[in-house]
Amino acid sequence: MLRYALLGILNYRPMNGYELKQFMDSATNHFWHAKLSQIYTTLKALEAEGMLISTVLTQEDRPDKRMYTITQDGRNDLRAWLEAPLIEIEPTKEPLLLKVFFAAQLDKAQLIAHLRVQRSLHQAALNALRGETAAVIAHAASQNKGREKDGLLWEAVRRAGELSEEAYVRWLDETIHMIEENF
């Protein structure tokens, strides 16, 4: 599925692997991420399939860049994927919930400590979505005249992350409180 993330981004404009990684880190991190090593190998595979073409851009003072451009085949593949409805829910894996499920043998203080660490991490993620991510999206939308729909959807997706993190923090607060009272 990383292939569609890359095709989707390269459908905005050509980029190199390093820049794709930066784009994902700043804009898609809360719903899709990848390591550089996987981005490079996936770009190579997409070019071999004819979905992308690359050209080397020689730079002075900086290493050369391999710029990838989406082809018509790539656009068709992206379109077909966008049109296909998702008829399943993505099954989630939540290490924290797995740990809490089996944590009855831990003592109260240790369990609460675990939950508080997660609370601060999720609060930070929520702040990032409301701050940096919101700013990146607003800026990109403002530079994208004539394509207002993009901006609406980017914001909708950001909002999904915000609701999800709000719910997580609320659950952590609820649960810390419950354990303080009942353990």
Added chain:
Amino acid sequence: MLRYALLGILNYRPMNGYELKQFMDSATNHFWHAKLSQIYTTLKALEAEGMLISTVLTQEDRPDKRMYTITQDGRNDLRAWLEAPLIEIEPTKEPLLLKVFFAAQLDKAQLIAHLRVQRSLHQAALNALRGETAAVIAHAASQNKGREKDGLLWEAVRRAGELSEEAYVRWLDETIHMIEENF
């Protein structure tokens, strides 16, 4: 991490692979899942490491069962993992959000259709958490006298799933409404 799910469940009582799969499907599905093939290979690896021991239980009218029992080494490993705090957030991958992010080229009706399919799937997941999952947990807790903490944590984890699905359905409603108005 499946290893800790299996060690955690086998710490309640010995089971075979097939039964572990059923347990996970009915109780842990919303935060951890695995295919039978992976469960079998992981059990084998855990036994090779000395975390589990297995014995074959011969049955009439049914295929034989390989029952797995946790060892002291397994209990120690489980304990060490439970005590280690989780200092990172699990990065999520949400195919629906990936699709919506790039979906500006779809027409309004198609996009709304995609979101409505997901709405019904997430509503069904929410109903399952409030129905079957809640019942399974309540029943298991009632049969677990003297270990009330287990039941409190099982319910807390179920509640996390409920809050998460509620937030998802709310977001889908918000987004369907936004697209109906602004696209």
Added chain:
DNA sequence: ATTATCATGTAAAAGGTTACATGATTTG
């Protein structure tokens, strides 16, 4: 009759992470 359940496994492939390898420039 057909489908579901019970029951265990192996093999191949795909997806993803970690480690290795290199090296210049810029910022602190």
Added chain:
DNA sequence: CAAATCATGTAACCTTTTACATGATAAT
């Protein structure tokens, strides 16, 4: 002077999924 940034890639490994393989009994 050290660390971060820019920049690309390969190799080994781990995790997970899909497909293959078998076969009896119970339910519809």
